[in-house]
Amino acid sequence: MKVAEGCERLSLNQITTKGWSLEEAVRGCVDAGIPAIGLWRDKVAEAGLARAARLCRDAGVAVSSLCRGGFLTAGDETARRAAFADNLAAIEEAAELGTDTLVLVVGGLPSGSRDLVGARHQVADMMGELAPHAGDFGVRLAIEPLHPMFCADRAVVSTLGQALDLAEAHPAEQVGVVVDSYHVWWDPELEQQVARAGAGDRIASYQVCDWTLPLPADALLGRGHVGDGHIDFGWLTDRVAEAGYEGWIEVELFNEQVWNTPGEQTLATLKERHRTHLVRR
């Protein structure tokens, strides 16, 4: 495939074009000259695992990550074992798809529980069990700290510092972190934690989208195109570069309006914003 000018590091996270099948998304990347894609497991399952891997390989589109494993905070042992098995499956899928990065959204409080400290310990325990398996498959578990407004229902890992505390209990090739602009931009320790992540070779992925206001009725869907909101992408991208990260910059948009836009148009916007805000000189 021919890569679009200035887009050598751009990756389309597949949720951004939610209406597209995996096949359509890979075709869209080729047509737009976007060299990589972050896949979602439900879309991979729809396409069939072996076929999905072949589609990407044949098209020459790199798989930057697989979304997602995690949800490790189950309330009882049965659910815990199910979560473990599901994460093992996700690790194998990542390996087959040819990506070394499995994004983990660790899960929120177990239903009815207010034991946040306990839930965080459970995540640490589960990471201890999963990390060696990831290592066996050459896959790195990428812990994604989610914005603190998702602490109760999605991820009890809320800061980059906390994600690094968890990751550093394991070899860097087994566990890393995701730096997602939307989730971490507000953090007063951001500069220092990005540097720490880089120094330890822990940055597994750099994901971008913008913080726009007002928050929508479903707070999950408030992410805007890079440049439409309040995040200083020049500043953040320079910090990530200084930390030594030279990998993919993946655009992950949960946004009803973007989802209702034709995929080709969304990809054109992605390229334009990438060139304007993320290619640094």
Add this chain to the structure above:
Amino acid sequence: MKVAEGCERLSLNQITTKGWSLEEAVRGCVDAGIPAIGLWRDKVAEAGLARAARLCRDAGVAVSSLCRGGFLTAGDETARRAAFADNLAAIEEAAELGTDTLVLVVGGLPSGSRDLVGARHQVADMMGELAPHAGDFGVRLAIEPLHPMFCADRAVVSTLGQALDLAEAHPAEQVGVVVDSYHVWWDPELEQQVARAGAGDRIASYQVCDWTLPLPADALLGRGHVGDGHIDFGWLTDRVAEAGYEGWIEVELFNEQVWNTPGEQTLATLKERHRTHLVRR
């Protein structure tokens, strides 16, 4: 006034009974046996400053805090001087009302700006100017870290640790911090930062309300009665007590449904939740 059993430390933050005038809120506290009230400046202005002070004093209702100063992140010098003058006025009002605690919501990004680092520096600069004046009036500026989802539009101070970094540049009697459950409950460093705040005698106020889901259309209004959400108040209240804080526990609810409930009924709920979740043995 006769204090309701178990409610010796309970304070009604006036925003919780938004429909009430200051006079009605003071009367409501007396009737319910709630010994303290956190006042809001707009309601004080409505009642008249001297009259508001007298109403509280005559009723024997303590003023636990005044809400609020802050909004220090103005974009230009004119707005900056106006913010400074407004905070001086707030300090004097707090002194006249007989409270030693002026809550500060520091302000979000200046309009059109993405310079979060710069805005945070500006807050630090303004604190340096304001703190001695507060000291002159025997008032303590209580920096309130707001939940990170308010970073862009309301408060660039997002964590207790960051608030303490700002406060510790000044004498403890001039600048403290607010521990508000809603804003800090998710913080992985919460236990250690509450202990740090206590060790330095920096806890100026303990405010409570619960994190409930889903977030409402206006994210500002999502705060629930203590016990209705995901926060472990036993755990948090024990940490605050271990830190040596023995002051008021102020209930501050931004919630349309609560605002549409008769004030007497809201105060009855406050007392019941206080006894159940906040009185520790």
